[in-house]
Amino acid sequence: MQSGAYGASLAGGAFDILSFVKQPQTILRLLSWLFSIVVFASVTAEGYINTQKEPTNKCVFNGNDQACGYAVGIGVLAFMACVAFIILDAYFPQISNAKDRKYIVIGDLVFSAVWTFLWFICFCVLTNQWSLSQDVHSADAARAVIAFSFFSIFTWGLLCHFAYGRYRQGVTDFDQGYADPANDFSTPYPPAPYPSDAPTGYQQSPFSNSQEQPGEYQPPSY
Numbered sequence: 001m002q003s004g005a006y007g008a009s010l011a012g013g014a015f016d017i018l019s020f021v022k023q024p025q026t027i028l029r030l031l032s033w034l035f036s037i038v039v040f041a042s043v044t045a046e047g048y049i050n051t052q053k054e055p056t057n058k059c060v061f062n063g064n065d066q067a068c069g070y071a072v073g074i075g076v077l078a079f080m081a082c083v084a085f086i087i088l089d090a091y092f093p094q095i096s097n098a099k100d101r102k103y104i105v106i107g108d109l110v111f112s113a114v115w116t117f118l119w120f121i122c123f124c125v126l127t128n129q130w131s132l133s134q135d136v137h138s139a140d141a142a143r144a145v146i147a148f149s150f151f152s153i154f155t156w157g158l159l160c161h162f163a164y165g166r167y168r169q170g171v172t173d174f175d176q177g178y179a180d181p182a183n184d185f186s187t188p189y190p191p192a193p194y195p196s197d198a199p200t201g202y203q204q205s206p207f208s209n210s211q212e213q214p215g216e217y218q219p220p221s222y
Contacts, residue, residue: 025162032155033082035148040075046141061129105167112160123149
């Protein structure tokens with residue numbers, strides 16, 4: 001397989017930070033990183049309140065602490081994943097092993113698909129719990145969490161799309177770069193293991209014609 005498989009340049013090339021930052025995949029990762037910060041930071045800072053009825057801190061989303069904990073959890077994990085994948089994207093062109101590239105692309109594809117689904121669940125849960133909330137506190141922070149959870153669905157979905165495109169490109173490069181010898185009809189057959197002075201045409205019969213005389217039958221000798 002070529003070293004430029006899975007949508008990256010040839011290994012060993014110079015790293016251009018401007019070209020790297022301008023890539024759509026890098027921009028989407030930075031946006032996903034920013035959205036995750038807004039989500040978990042807003043929930044951590046203003047997502048819990050205490051009222052006169054209940055002095056303990058309660059989640060602003062209908063008092064459902066699990067909803068706030070879920071948003072914080074996937075937000076923090078998305079934040080760390082974006083940092084890790086940005087580093088891998090920067091180091092990716094320097095990887096010459098096609099199998100290592102394949103594993104990274106598959107990991108990116110699976111993680112992006114899973115987090116697209118998790119952000120969708122987060123948006124649905126937070127929207128539902130906010131609509132059921134009776135005591136409206138920290139409304140701006142709650143709406144920001146819901147909005148950026150919704151935006152994260154699209155950014156992670158696009159990251160999944162780009163990762164799938166890189167995976168398909170790597171598979172295509174492998175199919176085009178590998179030729180099955182059994183299907184290669186242009187390669188001549190190897191020479192037969194005969195002596196170099198042997199004739200290449202029809203082989204002579206083991207019975208010599210000199211042993212036969214015209215019109216006379218010769219029984220075979222045993």
